[in-house]
Amino acid sequence: MMEDLSLHVLDIVENAVAAGATRVRISVNENAARDVLVLRVTDNGRGMSAREQARALDPFFTTGRKRTGLGLPLLAHTAEICGGRLTIASGPGRGTSVAARLPLSHVDRPPLTKMAETLMTLFFGHPETDFLYRHTRNGSLFICLRSGRKGGGTAPREIIALRKRLRRGLDRIGAS
Ligand SMILES: Nc1ncnc2c1ncn2[C@@H]1O[C@H](COP(=O)(O)OP(=O)(O)OP(=O)(O)O)[C@@H](O)[C@H]1O
Numbered sequence: 071m072m073e074d075l076s077l078h079v080l081d082i083v084e085n086a087v088a089a090g091a092t093r094v095r096i097s098v099n100e101n102a103a104r105d106v107l108v109l110r111v112t113d114n115g116r117g118m119s120a121r122e123q124a125r126a127l128d129p130f131f132t133t134g135r136k137r138t139g140l141g142l143p144l145l146a147h148t149a150e151i152c153g154g155r156l157t158i159a160s161g162p163g164r165g166t167s168v169a170a171r172l173p174l175s176h177v178d179r180p181p182l183t184k185m186a187e188t189l190m191t192l193f194f195g196h197p198e199t200d201f202l203y204r205h206t207r208n209g210s211l212f213i214c215l216r217s218g219r220k221g222g223g224t225a226p227r228e229i230i231a232l233r234k235r236l237r238r239g240l241d242r243i244g245a246s
């Protein structure tokens with residue numbers, strides 16, 4: 071089991087990028103009244119057939135050469151041990167949406183933690199990808215849009231500014 075959900079986010083978003091996505095939407099929705107945390111990653115990559123979706127949940131199934139095939143099964147496991155579940159909506163050429171729904175207050179629910187660091191890793195690891203991060207926490211909303219650009223190249227001051235924006239935004243909604 072991974073000790074925080076942000077590591078799962080990292081893995082699921084890497085899947086999207088590996089599937090050729092140019093746009094990735096990451097959303098986190100924490101709702102204490104409904105006792106639920108929903109994590110969703112939606113991409114415009116190549117998508118999967120129904121058969122591929124079923125196989126993707128088998129441990130060690132992978133279409134990547136240097137990968138292990140544990141990303142999705144691990145997140146499914148994390149969701150299931152606390153009474154939640156993972157769902158995949160996808161179709162060839164239609165992109166993919168992976169959603170994990172977890173009971174917010176369950177003792178075995180891993181914390182999000184390190185979300186700002188995870189987003190920095192993703193944004194700067196994939197400078198040409200468009201990212202939309204949307205985090206709702208009990209009615210408070212933080213949105214961060216990062217447009218990808220050709221060539222990548224990011225100045226240190228932009229990195230610092232983005233990290234500040236992420237930290238402040240997550241702090242403001244009490245999600246850091
Ligand atoms: N967003 C996606 N779009 C298209 N195919 C996907 C997507 N996510 C997963 N898959 C398919 O499901 C397989 C399994 O994904 P999973 O994350 O479990 O393992 P992996 O990425 O291959 O390896 P690991 O995550 O351990 O490095 C992938 O190899 C890929 O074929």
Ligand SMILES: [Mg+2]
Nearest residue numbers: 081085141142
């Ligand atoms: Mg993976």
